[in-house]
Amino acid sequence: MYKRQGHLLKGVINAFSGATNTATGLYDDVLRVSDDALQGLSTSERRAVQSLQTQIESHQQKLVDYIANPDAYDNLGFLRNAPTEQIRQQIIQGRVGHLEHEMATFADQIRKILGGG
Numbered sequence: 001m002y003k004r005q006g007h008l009l010k011g012v013i014n015a016f017s018g019a020t021n022t023a024t025g026l027y028d029d030v031l032r033v034s035d036d037a038l039q040g041l042s043t044s045e046r047r048a049v050q051s052l053q054t055q056i057e058s059h060q061q062k063l064v065d066y067i068a069n070p071d072a073y074d075n076l077g078f079l080r081n082a083p084t085e086q087i088r089q090q091i092i093q094g095r096v097g098h099l100e101h102e103m104a105t106f107a108d109q110i111r112k113i114l115g116g117g
Helices: 007-016 025-031 035-039 043-068 085-114
Strands: none
Touching: 025 043, 025 085, 043 085
């Protein structure tokens, strides 16, 4: 199993055990926005928040799925053709890091729309 320091991966591992499918509560503040918080927003801002929430949820699932079986998502053969296990792990780390970065960006955008960032 792929190992990496970081709070997000711990949540992903918990998801495997059925504890959660949200890859930790890291984004709970932006995934569980109250109706009161949305009231002062324009229609387009509310749509943007909903779209970004959907993106975060989608990326969380991609992360869980990828960590569970990276080879299933090796469409271009990068993992299969990696010359060493270390390089293979670097490729996996890169993909996980990319998904983490995108989720953080989506969350920051939601916080900005809500006026908290």
